[in-house]
Amino acid sequence: MSKTYNWAILGCGKIARKFATDLKLCPNARLYAAASRSLESAQSFASELGFEKAYGSYEEMVNDPEVDVVYIATPHSHHLEHALLCLNHQKAVLCEKAFAINSKEVGLMIEAARRNKTFLMEAFWTRFQPSFLKVLEIIHSGELGALKMVHSDFAFNAEYNPEKRLYNVDLGGGSLLDIGIYPIFMSLMALGKPSEIKTMARFCPTGAEESIMMSFSYPGGEIASLVSSFASYSSTQTEFSFENGFVRLNRRFYTPTSLTYWKNWEEEKVITFEKGAGFGYELEAAHVMECLDAGKTESDWMPLNFSSDLMEIMDWVRKDAGIVFPKHD
Ligand SMILES: NC(=O)c1ccc[n+]([C@@H]2O[C@H](COP(=O)([O-])OP(=O)(O)OC[C@H]3O[C@@H](n4cnc5c(N)ncnc54)[C@H](OP(=O)(O)O)[C@@H]3O)[C@@H](O)[C@H]2O)c1
CATH class of the missing domain: 3.30.360.10 (Dihydrodipicolinate Reductase; domain 2)
Known part of the structure; x- marks a missing residue:
């Protein structure tokens, strides 16, 4: 019998809305907290989708001891910062694709997950279809x-x-x-x-x-x-x-x-x-909770070394094609 997990959403944008809609289909998921850079936006997201709490900053949300698992739905450029924020507060993380901007950032995320012995997975929903x-x-x-x-x-x-x-x-x-x-x-x-x-x-x-x-x-x-x-x-x-x-x-x-x-x-x-x-997002959410039930810090289906390989290939593609992200490269 699975425990009920308190989910929080970090970043109340377009994909977060679809994911949260699907999360309602998981009987062991409690729609607990919505966190946005603006309290107003968090409140409107929370009331529309049925979350119990609304936070006007991501920091306040990760300091709530009741939060078990966080779905990160910010732009790829911010996944590193937001994943570290959650992992360093021992919150399990399901982070949207692309996992980060480059391999160096993915490496830092994986290192933080391992150091904190905390679950981390890239939200590659197609893997579960x-x-x-x-x-x-x-x-x-x-x-x-x-x-x-x-x-x-x-x-x-x-x-x-x-x-x-x-x-x-x-x-x-x-x-x-x-x-x-x-x-x-x-x-x-x-x-x-x-x-x-x-x-x-x-x-x-x-x-x-x-x-x-x-x-x-x-x-x-x-x-x-x-x-x-x-x-x-x-x-x-x-x-x-x-x-x-x-x-x-x-x-x-x-x-x-x-x-x-x-x-x-x-x-x-x-x-x-x-x-x-x-x-189709409910499948990845259910998988995360199965992993947590089993005490895992990593998924066997979407392992961290796979996410690392995926980003390594994208780095290589970018180098060949001349794609640059000046603030990150
Ligand atoms: N799996 C899928 O099917 C799928 C589909 C679409 C997108 N995605 C991925 O999900 C992530 C978000 O995509 P999205 O289309 O939902 O984006 P979006 O609508 O622009 O939402 C991103 C949210 O991130 C937060 N945010 C934090 N810092 C930000 C900044 N500096 N600039 C802009 N937003 C910032 C904002 O939420 P607050 O203002 O509430 O803090 C914003 O609403 C991307 O990594 C994308 O690749 C996945």
Whole structure:
């Protein structure tokens, strides 16, 4: 029997609202505190979503001994600062992707989690979706032969506005850390770390990267072709190509979705999954609480060394493409 965990939200923005909506689906989660830089915003978030307490600063929230676990939903540029704040107060942390801005920051977060013997996990919700788990099962079963290629794209037209987080380099803006991370996540899960990376990027007037194409190759001869962009819409699918067929995570591959499966010239099959009651964020929240129930400080499904590898690849991509975050690099 799981204990009931008191959750706090750090940063009451767009994704925090969706996550908190899904958190209500977890019977062992208590919507306890909302923390914002402004008390007014915390109060309105708390009353809209049903949190018991509202704090007008993140510091006040971490000093509340009743808080068990904090969901960090600030821009990537602030994840290090906010994760350290929580971990140094021994609060378990589920921190949004991108985990931070670069590997150095990810290293400091992991070091703080280990020093404080406190749980830390990147909020990579796709990892917990049944459609994605089915892909992993197909890859590992070998039923389609060896995996040779991954093709993944994530693009949407995010109207250009220099004021937006997405275009602000001081907040880690650009498509790579925001959405390009999903195709890279897919390739890392399926093929591991690449041995070669080549990229091509386009930039906006703020200096933020708008679109990027990434080609990876692997020691075993496999390849991956990955794209992200804020300039246009794309089908937002991920296809895994094997010696004897392919599997495609259909639009939009990062959320709960269906799979198309094709083997040896047989008819294509579409595999569907029952739609859950929420957006899909409840699965990662439930996983965090299972880890805490088991006394773990790290998830086996989304381990810290995986987050570290993911950021190392993004550092490499950035170096090749010339993507710079002047306040962090
Ligand atoms: N998993 C997913 O599906 C998903 C989807 C979208 C975004 N994300 C990730 O979630 C994070 C937040 O994205 P979002 O779209 O929710 O952003 P957002 O709407 O801009 O919200 C970010 C919140 O962070 C807080 N904040 C603290 N310092 C800030 C600063 N200097 N500038 C701006 N905001 C600051 C603000 O909350 P207060 O004013 O209340 O303090 C703000 O509302 C990003 O890392 C993003 O990659 C994940």
